[in-house]
Amino acid sequence: MILWDFDGVILDSMDVREKGFRQVLSGYAEDQVERLLDYHNKNGGLSRYVKFRYFLKEILEEEVDEEIVAEMSDKFSEIMRKELTTKERLIPEVLDFIKAKHAKFDMHIVSGSDGDELRFLASQLGISQYFKSIQGSPKPKISLVEDILEQYNYIRKEVCVIGDSINDYDAAHANGIDCYGYNNVSLKERGLNYLKSFS
Secondary structure (H helix, E strand, O other), X not given: OEEEOOEOOXXXXXXXXXXXHHHHOOOOOHHHHHHHHHHHHHOOOOOHHHHHHHHHHHXXXXXXXXXXXXXXXXXXXXXXXXXXXXXXXXXXXXXXXXXXXXXXXXXXXXXXEEHHHHHHHHHHHOOHHHOOEEEEEOOOXXXXXXXXXXXXXXXXXXXXXXXXXXXXXXXXXXXXXXEEEEOOHHHHHOOOOEEOOOO
């Protein structure tokens, strides 16, 4: 059984995600936006909800207003739904592997991106049929992985996460399953399990 991260693993979307944060936060000082983007890039697997809360609390040093977080997140999702529906952004070797192996292995998408948005994108990209479920934020990835393991009664030693951030490793480790890094050499440099390619 394979639990796939989405951004940077199935879909080449990192530049669009960064563009989205810049657009949503365009009314704030450039140095504040750059600090958020630095946090975003270091914490790829965390949801936008966590990142916008971080922006308000740690960068602006304000009380976190959940209405503002929701408003920012909705604007971000609007941009993603417009920008990320082109099939050319699907990573070919990963898509080929998924198509070839989905009948042999149960597969799920488990991502820090918004769950409703993920299901919309997967439908638009024509890949929904390859996955038993497509799960995303606002629920944290650790909890999403736990839910899948329990709901489908999977044997943990037969399940792995494939992702491109340390947060994928954290979610796998917390749930007692293996994780393989992909498309982020910093994970390989940390000595973690790493897939060079699927070809």
